Amino acid sequence: MTTEHREAAPPAKGGAAPRPTPPASGTARPAPGPKEQRRAERRSRRYRWDLKYSPYAFISPFFLFFAAFGLFPLLYTGWSALHSASMLTPNEMEWVGFENFTRLWEDEFFWKALRNTFTIGIISTVPQLLMALGLAHLLNYRLRGSMFFRVAILTPYATSIAAATLVFAMLYGRDYGVINWALDLIGIDRVDWQAGTWSSQFAVSTIVIWRWTGYNTLIYLAAMQAVPNDLYESAALDGASRWKQFIHITLPSLRPTILFTVVVSTIGATQLFGEPLLFAGDPSGGTQNQYQTLGLYMYEMGWINRHLGRAAAIAWTMFLLLIIIGIIYWVVTRWVSRSSGEEE
Amino acid sequence: MRQEDDDVMHNTTRTTNRPRRRAARAVAVGLTATLATALLGACSSDDDGGGGDDDNITLRVGVFGQFGYEEAGLYDEYMEANPNITIEQDSTTENADYIAQLRTRLGQNSGLADIQAIEVGNIAEMTSELSPRWVDFNEYDVDTSHFVPWKIDQATDADGRVIGLGTDIGPTGICYRTDYFEQAGLPTESEAVSELFAGGWEDYIAVGEDFAANAPDDVAYLDSAGGMFNAVVSAFEERYTNEAGEVIYQESEGVQTAWDLSLQVADAGLTDQQQQFTPEWERALANGAFATLPACPAWMLTTIQSHAGDAGAGVWSMARSPEPSNWGGSFIGVTDASEHKEEAVALAEWLTAPEQQAKIFANAGNFPSSATAQETEEVQNATNEYFPGTQIGQILSTAAAEIPSTPIGPNDQIIQESITNGLVTVEQQGNDPDSAWDGVVSALDNALAE
Amino acid sequence: MAVVNTQPAPQDAATAGGPERGRRARRAKAGAAGGHLHGGWLTYTILAVFALGSIVPLVYSAIAASHSKARLSEATPPFWFGGRLFTNLERAWEDANLGKAMINTIFVASTITVSTVLFATLAGFAFAKLRFRAKNVLMLLVIGTMMVPPQLTVVPMFMAVAELEWSNHLQAVILPMMVSAFGVFFMRQYLVQALPTELIEAARVDGSNSLRVVWHVVFPAARPAMAVLGMLTFVLAWNEFFWPMIALTQQNPTVQVALTGLGQGYVPDQGVIMAGALLGTLPLLIAFVLFGKQIVGGIMHGALKG
Structure with missing residues (x-):
């Protein structure tokens, strides 16, 4: 697929310094002889092709694999959203048009799940990213045992769901939970964590934060590695405090990565699934669905109630919702970067 | 070369005899297949076990949780008697995981084992939409006369095809703590306690009120309103689905009675406000936070034993239920995709035969679904030293004989779950019972709508 | 190495202003390991608290793995190690066919990691630093594909399978x-900031074609991000559960599929399940250390060889 690059020779030397764009043209060079000229032309043609087509070669593996394994499931889900179909017999579908979508308007459970997803998303994502940024900053210091800290903060991401379930059930149990035991000790009333809307959403959020803070920390840390040290050194010479360095050097340098984590966390929060499932033990998200997220609702609709078409419609609604959020982000960042005169 | 690979692939898939319904889907799948093959650069190997040269056959058995065939040595025994057969077992601990895989594979009729287990909560979907995916045991003249009749009814589809053979069932008694009963001034002997409850669930509740007045303050009479509901509703001949397959929970006498009685125990403060099988419930069981389990099937004894541990040894006992019912149990079926149906049917028949069921009961405590097995000495006289002085075998087999034949539908689990949730909101959050019921109905209207 | 600044490259968000850009290029050889400042006791305290909170569930799974099923069900759960760790580990290893599962999963996760990191770096580089038609639309398409909820795609994927x-x-x-x-999005965002366009241009001036640029400039600059992406991908592939459970069986499982068969019985044996979970996590911790080393050390190692 990229063979032409492998064979491609460097462009002829001696001529005008070739620039990336527009590609240097072979005709501008003096013509020493027909043979050499042909070779030079071939070289420069290769160079032009290289510049023109290598970007496509670089991105094509992604799109090829996506077309093979991502596109069909995506389109199929969209197609089944327009049908009444059972999870048990997905090959037999009955066309219903947009009914699976329109019924969501009157579906109180959908709106509840949407609200839950939004509130849990906010109370889990914001502190998570802020903490991750702070932790990454600290981990970027020269430290003894920095490897230990790096591995330690990423362990929640690797810890098995079974282990996490066990531990969080012990923490948040109503009668036998460690947290309620501690509350009792200091004279505060026990909390039925699962039963209340806020208490359960708070509990789910703590699981999300526990699980993903280290993940984001590591992403920030990698980006911080690319910030030149002498920026800090000269700032230090100018007498800037650590805090000022963080605000004026680290943060601006991390802007693309911060944008990345915000986008990814937004997507993750919208699709939130594993943590509330772990907390409840089933996809109901509580006896009154008080912490059922869109992801859980979709899962329940598909795998418990066995309505593939309706579940697919919820999936596509989530997809469209994310696209709307994406457009809002885009408009906002456009506006911000215009006003600050920068890109990205 | 690529082209050839593709053709080979399509030929092999055609032999699986899968009807193609949608041209569009076929094209899309074909496109994916082509792209995937091109990417892989080679055709996938086709070395599925059980290709069957000579007479040597590999039979795959897919089970979940607690079947205990391997542990009881049944496979080894069968392979010894049938040297040409090798048995491989795939075993998943949780039915939730197992059923997701089974459904997906049944949907495409691909990747299935020769024998697959089916939990009673899923049997109705197998006898309805997915019935064609299973072998009809009648066609192979399998003797089903030794099973309790309702068990075979549950595995029979509308056309009379029998797609599953019964493994275990869950006849219920009432489990209770003798130490707490003693403290409350109640009798502790199994026979005497059975007498207390004999008049029906009202008697059970009346004993509870007595208990509450005299027992230690921090011990509840029973675990949950949901448990009460399950115990009461299961003894009715109609619960959530009628004989015609219609959802009737709103009109069902069983549901109405069970709902009212459950509210009664919740109102009287007799419950520990748990949800069954959550970690908190398990801990409550271990801590002795409640004194009875109103629906206590054979397999619950194992549950109690492993959670209550040494501390609970000798303090639990079992009494006869005033209205015994069935809770849980499973089936095994032979898939239509099996390449060795004859042999798989023979193995399934053997595994569920009375002698093997009796062995499993002795080994793992799974109560047999075979009436013949239930009548054996080993089952009738079974006791358990963890529950000393209790004629467990007698109580359970008496209960088994009284289990009503109840039609079950594919949505029964969803309905019961939803009603239990409704009860929890009354019991724990103090919601108004009528609005809780309305909540149940609207949740179910949404969940069951096509 | 002289950096020829032929034309003003699109200003990276990262670079704070003019003077820094010169320094940034100069620093090319710095590549200092670790950070710029020493941490104080407060830093250590905060990190220790977070590290502790992070590893407690894993440690607790080890504690649970060292007890019998009966002990774990007792009224007060154990808070310290018991004596059955090796018994349970052994049972988990044998019951779950973990040897084969480990080999399978190492193969699966490594293949996925190598290809994801490689392809993501190539595509991320193209999206961050090269010019081509429909670039923005294609990038949005990439981000769009992340927005598809995964729990339902299992059905059509199994159709294809x-x-x-x-x-x-x-x-x-x-x-x-x-x-x-x-991965593509991550690499793009990283390289936009971390890869000075001048470096690419300089390599071009020296006569490098795109592949050489990738090898000698992009890969060295992307190394910390590649390590992070590799780490995250490896864990993701290792812990992937739902789809492998549908697609594979216990006869030829990945670790997560094998673990679904553990601790069977009407009451699953938590001790054995936790022992299995622990065994399934250990290779990841080893991988963390291996990848983690790659993150340290700045970006510019070897950037000058091109």
């Missing part, structure tokens, strides 16, 4: 995960 006769074969879980939109 059934058609290909791949069920129970490892390629069924490898091929769908060979690339990741997340």
Whole structure:
């Protein structure tokens, strides 16, 4: 697929310094002889092709694999959203048009799940990213045992769901939970964590934060590695405090990565699934669905109630919702970067 | 070369005899297949076990949780008697995981084992939409006369095809703590306690009120309103689905009675406000936070034993239920995709035969679904030293004989779950019972709508 | 190495202003390991608290793995190690066929990691630093593919797998995960900031074609991000549960599929389940250390060789 690059020779030397764009043209060079000229032309043609087509070669593996394994499931889900179909017999579908979508308007459970997803998303994502940024900053210091800290903060991401379930059930149990035991000790009333809307959403959020803070920390840390040290050194010479360095050097340098984590966390929060499932033990998200997220609702609709078409419609609604959020982000960042005169 | 690979692939898939319904889907799948093959650069190997040269056959058995065939040595025994057969077992601990895989594979009729287990909560979907995916045991003249009749009814589809053979069932008694009963001034002997409850669930509740007045303050009479509901509703001949397959929970006498009685125990403060099988419930069981389990099937004894541990040894006992019912149990079926149906049917028949069921009961405590097995000495006289002085075998087999034949539908689990949730909101959050019921109905209207 | 600044490259968000850009290029050889400042006791305290909170569930799973089923069900759960750790580990290893599962999973996760990191770096580089037609639209498409909720795609994926006769074969879980939109987006955002356009231009001036640029400039600059992406991808592939469970069986499992068969009985044996979970996590911790070393050390190692 990229063979032409492998064979491609460097462009002829001696001529005008070739620039990336527009590609240097072979005709501008003096013509020493027909043979050499042909070779030079071939070289420069290769160079032009290289510049023109290598970007496509670089991105094509992604799109090829996506077309093979991502596109069909995506389109199929969209197609089944327009049908009444059972999870048990997905090959037999009955066309219903947009009914699976329109019924969501009157579906109180959908709106509840949407609200839950939004509130849990906010109370889990914001502190998570802020903490991750702070932790990454600290981990970027020269430290003894920095490897230990790096591995330690990423362990929640690797810890098995079974282990996490066990531990969080012990923490948040109503009668036998460690947290309620501690509350009792200091004279505060026990909390039925699962039963209340806020208490359960708070509990789910703590699981999300526990699980993903280290993940984001590591992403920030990698980006911080690319910030030149002498920026800090000269700032230090100018007498800037650590805090000022963080605000004026680290943060601006991390802007693309911060944008990345915000986008990814937004997507993750919208699709939130594993943590509330772990907390409840089933996809109901509580006896009154008080912490059922869109992801859980979709899962329940598909795998418990066995309505593939309706579940697919919820999936596509989530997809469209994310696209709307994406457009809002885009408009906002456009506006911000215009006003600050920068890109990205 | 690529082209050839593709053709080979399509030929092999055609032999699986899968009807193609949608041209569009076929094209899309074909496109994916082509792209995937091109990417892989080679055709996938086709070395599925059980290709069957000579007479040597590999039979795959897919089970979940607690079947205990391997542990009881049944496979080894069968392979010894049938040297040409090798048995491989795939075993998943949780039915939730197992059923997701089974459904997906049944949907495409691909990747299935020769024998697959089916939990009673899923049997109705197998006898309805997915019935064609299973072998009809009648066609192979399998003797089903030794099973309790309702068990075979549950595995029979509308056309009379029998797609599953019964493994275990869950006849219920009432489990209770003798130490707490003693403290409350109640009798502790199994026979005497059975007498207390004999008049029906009202008697059970009346004993509870007595208990509450005299027992230690921090011990509840029973675990949950949901448990009460399950115990009461299961003894009715109609619960959530009628004989015609219609959802009737709103009109069902069983549901109405069970709902009212459950509210009664919740109102009287007799419950520990748990949800069954959550970690908190398990801990409550271990801590002795409640004194009875109103629906206590054979397999619950194992549950109690492993959670209550040494501390609970000798303090639990079992009494006869005033209205015994069935809770849980499973089936095994032979898939239509099996390449060795004859042999798989023979193995399934053997595994569920009375002698093997009796062995499993002795080994793992799974109560047999075979009436013949239930009548054996080993089952009738079974006791358990963890529950000393209790004629467990007698109580359970008496209960088994009284289990009503109840039609079950594919949505029964969803309905019961939803009603239990409704009860929890009354019991724990103090919601108004009528609005809780309305909540149940609207949740179910949404969940069951096509 | 002289950096020829032929034309003003699109200003990276990262660079704070003019003077820094010169320094930034100069610093090319710095590549200092670790950070710029020493941490104080407060830093250590905060990090220790977070590290502790992070590892407690894992440690607790080890504690749970060292007890019998009965002990774990007792009224007060154990808070310290018991004596059954090795018994349970052994049972988990044998019951779950973990040896084969480990080999399978190492193969699956490594293949997925290598291909994801490689393809994501190439595509991320193209999106961050090269010019081509429809670039922005394609980038949005990449981000769009991340927005598809995964829990339902299992059904059509299994349709394809059934058609290909791949069920129970490892390629069924490898091929769908060979690339990741997340990875492409991550690499793009990283390289936009971390890869000075001048470096690419300089390499071009020296006569490098695109592949040489990738090898000698992009890869060295992307190394910390590649390590992070590799780490995250490896864990993701290792812990992937739902789809492998549908597509594979216990006869030819990945670790997560094998673990679904543990601790059977009407009451699952938590001790054995936790022992299995622990065994399934250990290789990841080893991988963390291996990848983690790659993150340290700044970006510019070897950037001058091109």
